[in-house]
Amino acid sequence: MFGYIRTDKGELKVREYELYRGLYCTLCKQLSKRYGVFSRFILSYDMTFLALVRLCEKGISPSFKGGRCPFNPAKRCNYCTNADDEYAFVCAAAVLMFYYKVKDNIEDSPFFKRLLFYLLLPFAAVKRKKAKKLFPELDALISGCLQKQREIEKKGVFSPDEAAHNSADALGKIFAAGFEEKKNELYRFGYFVGRWVYLIDALDDIEKDLKTHSFNVFVNKYSLTSKTLPEEAKHEIQSTLNQSSAEAVKAFKSTDCLALSEIIENILYGGMYRSAQNVLKGTKRNERSL
Numbered sequence: 001m002f003g004y005i006r007t008d009k010g011e012l013k014v015r016e017y018e019l020y021r022g023l024y025c026t027l028c029k030q031l032s033k034r035y036g037v038f039s040r041f042i043l044s045y046d047m048t049f050l051a052l053v054r055l056c057e058k059g060i061s062p063s064f065k066g067g068r069c070p071f072n073p074a075k076r077c078n079y080c081t082n083a084d085d086e087y088a089f090v091c092a093a094a095v096l097m098f099y100y101k102v103k104d105n106i107e108d109s110p111f112f113k114r115l116l117f118y119l120l121l122p123f124a125a126v127k128r129k130k131a132k133k134l135f136p137e138l139d140a141l142i143s144g145c146l147q148k149q150r151e152i153e154k155k156g157v158f159s160p161d162e163a164a165h166n167s168a169d170a171l172g173k174i175f176a177a178g179f180e181e182k183k184n185e186l187y188r189f190g191y192f193v194g195r196w197v198y199l200i201d202a203l204d205d206i207e208k209d210l211k212t213h214s215f216n217v218f219v220n221k222y223s224l225t226s227k228t229l230p231e232e233a234k235h236e237i238q239s240t241l242n243q244s245s246a247e248a249v250k251a252f253k254s255t256d257c258l259a260l261s262e263i264i265e266n267i268l269y270g271g272m273y274r275s276a277q278n279v280l281k282g283t284k285r286n287e288r289s290l
Contacts, residue, residue: 004200004279005049005193007263008270016263022064022078023055024048027094029079030087032070035095035127040071046197047094049267050174054086056260057179057186089138092131093174096139099128100146107150108214138177145170153215160199160240163217168194182255189251196244196272203237204279227282234280241276 007020027048031039055062064078080087102124105117132139149166157163168191175190176183202209202217207227209216218224222233229237249268257264277283 002197002201003045004197004204004272004275005046005267006271006275007045007267008274011270012263012266016266018078019062019260020048020052020263023051023062023080025069025077026080026083026087027051027090029067029077030091031094034088034091035130038123039091039095039127042094042098044094047090047097049193049264050093051083051086051090052260052264052267053175053186053189054090054178055083056257056264057182057255058083058086059259060086061259089135089178092135092138093142095124095127095131096135096142099124100142104146104150108212110212138174141173141177142170145173156215156220157217158220160202160217160221163202164195164198167198168192170194171197185251185254189248189255192244192248192251196241196248199237199241199244200276200279238276238280245272 007017009017012020024043024045028040028043031043060083062080063082065081067077067079069075069077102117102120106114106121109117128139145166149170152163152166171194172187172189172191175193176187179186199217205214206216206218206224206229208214209219210224210227218229218233218237222230245268249265252264252268
């Protein structure tokens with residue numbers, strides 16, 4: 001949904017890059033197959049990362065079949081053929097997160113943007129209904145955690161730890177879903193990835209949230225009146241982000257996962273760091289480029 005959990009493309013081997021791209025293209029195809037062609041627009045790197053983790057922890061070595069991209073027939077794609085159950089879960093998670101993000105944006109956006117999200121809501125609600133029918137526990141999990149998140153934000157908290165907890169808790173539970181043996185390790189892994197995503201998104205949204213008077217924990221903590229952060233605040237935020245990613249790495253290593261681990265480690269060590277640096281420097285990211 002956010003697009004921050006990306007690969008460090010320059011450090012990937014060609015084989016690893018092609019495998020990652022195949023998993024990304026497969027998610028695009030599966031979203032269309034399960035929830036309609038317009039669901040392709042909720043495709044994200046973050047959900048591709050979830051697919052990677054689930055395949056890794058299931059010990060699935062992806063098999064691929066060649067095909068054409070429906071939006072660019074001149075482009076050849078590889079589609080994974082042996083992970084249908086895992087993609088069913090990831091697609092449902094993407095749809096449910098999109099629905100609750102739309103609802104959240106309706107509350108936080110200025111008038112004209114709010115109208116746009118109101119127009120999106122019926123589409124999102126129909127897709128959510130289908131996903132909820134297939135994965136009712138997943139919908140309840142996401143709904144419950146995000147409701148708690150809204151309550152925390154309405155309190156106007158000043159602590160990044162407190163502000164990030166419920167979003168991190170949701171991702172931790174999503175990562176751990178269906179894995180009883182490694183439940184605690186995967187929860188911790190997802191928790192710290194979720195914590196990192198929440199904080200980097202808050203950092204990226206400072207200017208927007210100042211304009212709309214929306215909650216932003218960094219605006220509160222540092223009493224910001226402009227998007228410019230004091231150097232001390234930058235160092236403190238960078239340290240907090242580094243701590244979250246380091247804990248995520250430690251938790252991932254405790255799962256003893258081997259399949260696809262090179263790509264996941266590339267994202268944890270390089271991709272997330274580069275995303276954080278881009279946000280700190282104010283560099284705009286390209287959501288769709290691979």
